[in-house]
Amino acid sequence: MSRLVGPRRIVCLTEEPTETLYLLGESARIVGISGFTVRPPQARREKPKVSAFTSARVGEILKLKPDLAIGFSDIQADIARELVAAGVEVWIANHRSVAGILDYIRRLGGLVGVAGAADALAERLERGVEAVERAAAALPARPRVYFEEWDEPPISGIQWVAELVRLAGGDDIFPERAAMPLARDRIIEDPAEIIRRDPQIIIGSWCGKKFRPEKVAARPGWSEIAAVREGELHEVKSPLILQPGPAALTDGLNEIATIIARWGNKLA
Template sequence: MKRFPKSIICMTEESVEVLYALGRSELIVGVSAYVERPPEAKKKRTISAFTHANLKRIIEMKPDLVLGFSDIQKDIAKDLIAEGLNVFIANHRSIEGILNYIQMLGNLVGENEKASSYIQELEEKISYAKSKAKTFKIRPKVYVEEWDNPLICGIQWFSEIVEICGGEIIHKEKSLSSLATGRIVTNEEIVAACPDIILACWCGKKVVFNHIYERAGFSSLPAVKNSQVFELDPAIFLQPGPAPIVSGIDQLLEIFENYQQT
């Protein structure tokens, strides 16, 4: 008989959303304090933030599997592995990586067929967005900002979903960097690129619009002059899971469709 994990701790949000989508939420015994999707997941026991976790509690719970994301959680993973726990840390950065992650997670819990079916749904949503984007007469130049000090532009999957929905990313090359330090941009670079739309999505805090409007040279940007500066939800767009596709696409298509009328 094939055996799969019966108790899983999710130290980041994307694994939670995927397991709920696959109908296996009962496997989750602990979640991150930042989990938002789906809302009922917030009732699960909290065992971690992003950069730190309650190692003692996790060890005492003896989960079959601990799931995390990125090199930022490598030290947590190392400590848990040293205690004999099974740990899987994903490190993808692209839309393709998100889809591959969903399949891997499905395979880990014995739901490979459900995962494949779910991926097909997401791919259909992406195809719809691409088709809709082709109807737009104008493809606006877009600056995605994930942090304000220093200025950090959007990560790869965020930038890709913007382009899928009809925008032209002004910092495409920097978005490919796996590290935040590689995605630092300057005021001068943004002003020179002259974005039509600014999508602000600050990780862990609310956007302060005046801090954007009052930057040197920003008053001349079409995005500022035409009131095309938007705040987006980090729980949707900064999650390396289904959320940017499931919910992010609809929001971006609305922004870009409305832009056609400006």
């Protein structure tokens, strides 16, 4: 008799459960993934792609006979509703913070019967985050950072991004918006407010398209911004930072920390 605990046929509607299950050695449970998945690379080769972020091929998902579908946020509510109506069990996570990401990893591990491995993974990730924070404490100053999640209209960074900026040694210029869970509440209605807050570093991560620093620098009035004057416009690829999973706490955080450290070295 198989000793496999928990769901055996999982469809991952976003990337973070896929990455987490692979890291936990439980990839055999995954029968379908999001088309936006890039981590780990072998997932794209091994697993059928059955969803985007706001849409899914529900018929194809049902053919896979999943016993669980895992997604993220209210944006996937319609997909979840359709799958539930078809008899599929669905877990939609809605975590928005660094602590929430660590808790998500532990919950997912518990769900598939590998709580010990999930605890170990979360602790390893937490130690990595703490190491970045310690290194950032030695910087000569904390830069003002504007993180742009989308450009038209401009949308500032979500909570876990603002937290990672802080851990890496910077200060997000829109902390009050970062607390807003919905993207529409983080739209910068008056772009002049960005000019007034005068970021010293601009980081772009336009989900689904390449960041264009020259386009940002050419915005009306933006030549007055310190980051534009000093050429501090950088991209962090969205798969590394805009999915609330292990990537954000590793490669995403490290890229932000590198950008901020280079800025700090100019002051030294």
